[in-house]
Amino acid sequence: MSKQYTVAILGATGAVGTQMLQCLVEQDFPVGELRLLASARSVGKTVEFAGREVAIQEARPEAFDDCDIVLGAAGDDIAKQLLPEAVKRGAVVVDNSHAFRLDADVPLVVPEINADDVKWHHGLIANPNCATIIGLVPTWPLHQLAGVTRMVVSTYQAASGAGAPGMAELEEQLAALGRGEQIPEPHAFAAQLASNLIPQIGGEKFAGFTSEEMKLQNEGRKIMHLPELRVNCTCVRVPVLRSHSESITLEFERDITVEEAREALAAAPGVKLVDDLTAENVHDRWPMPLDTSDQDLIYVGRVRQDISNPRPEHGITFWCCGDQIRKGAATNAVQIAKLLVQ
Structure with a gap:
């Protein structure tokens, strides 16, 4: 995986978003640019990632411009509001909320079980419930x-x-x-x-x-x-x-x-x-x-x-x-x- 990808995390300051950061490092994901998106009250704070400081940006549609992959770690309402905008701008979204899980045209994936379902995504892939x-x-x-x-x-x-x-x-x-x-x-x-x-x-x-x-x-x-x-x-x-x-x-x-x-x-x-x-x-x-x-x-x-x-x-x-x-x-x-x- 020599190519580098522009990756955004929506809800980057929450428990799941913070863990996503660590998992990207642990799994040696080829991150080029990283965008950490959260509410306006978190803007300007910085988070360390792979030896560098990354500033938190406000979660708004324009923040997804030129993104390759978006990881969603926000609640259902924010997911419904913003993640379709990320897809419109050409990103592939992997969303952890419940918002899209049962949509017929959205794959719901556990890699150990149905990895092939990723192949028919239309820009959005849902992450199942934890239990x-x-x-x-x-x-x-x-x-x-x-x-x-x-x-x-x-x-x-x-x-x-x-x-x-x-x-x-x-x-x-x-x-x-x-x-x-x-x-x-x-x-x-x-x-x-x-x-x-x-x-x-x-x-x-x-x-x-x-x-x-x-x-x-x-x-x-x-x-x-x-x-x-x-x-x-x-x-x-x-x-x-x-x-x-x-x-x-x-x-x-x-x-x-x-x-x-x-x-x-x-x-x-x-x-x-x-x-x-x-x-x-x-x-x-x-x-x-x-x-x-x-x-x-x-x-x-x-x-x-x-x-x-x-x-x-x-x-x-x-x-x-x-x-x-x-x-x-x-x-x-x-x-x-x-x-x-x-």
Whole structure:
């Protein structure tokens, strides 16, 4: 990749935008000019990138002139307002918001699963929801073995899912508890998160299921090209700073053994198998958020047969953890961008 590209990050000062910067460096992305775009209040601040200082610019349509690739890390409203302008000006956009994910003419991509979908983009590629990515990366190799037809999922989502404000609020609450002080009024979450959990993420979307819960079904169908995939999902916010966890039970068309599942997971790109209940080192027994934070693999463990299934040989249950800010957002977006330039 000898060519250099002009790359912009929309929402560069947020948790995901900041992580995108680091991922560009880590993945040796061929950045020539870098444009960091944010709100007017951040204009003039500088950020270090690859040994140089880059000034933050105001996010407006003209800022996308002559850009090759735009990484979107802003909210839905800003994405809808500005990213089509970037496409009009000739850029290819990889967007992390929810704004375009289910548009029929916009690819929704997890490189380990459907990298070829990048080929039919029309200037815009969507990055899936964080919990969708974390759950589907290990589901995909098992689907290739036995054909998944149904998913029953519970997510245990960290404060990082609400961005920098969510992480700051949890840290503030934990500090107050440690000092024996009253917990400040929550703003990032509906209720106190420290020493608690919140069994609702997003507003009600369908039959009592929230918008976050429906994403796994609707996005999973599109990414895996399985329009009939059935998903039952419950999303819970937990007092973990970073890295989401998921308990997943899969039902398959064909027989699959635990041994076959473990072998497939151990060989799958983007996956690390951590599954030994008898290991002396606790970190080798099962995945935990502490172990999976600030890295890009999805750790998978607790692999076992679904003994509640009338045909246990058609069911597998497992536990997985992955960093929401990295593979669940920024890393996946940069991996998509690399597909565009390779």
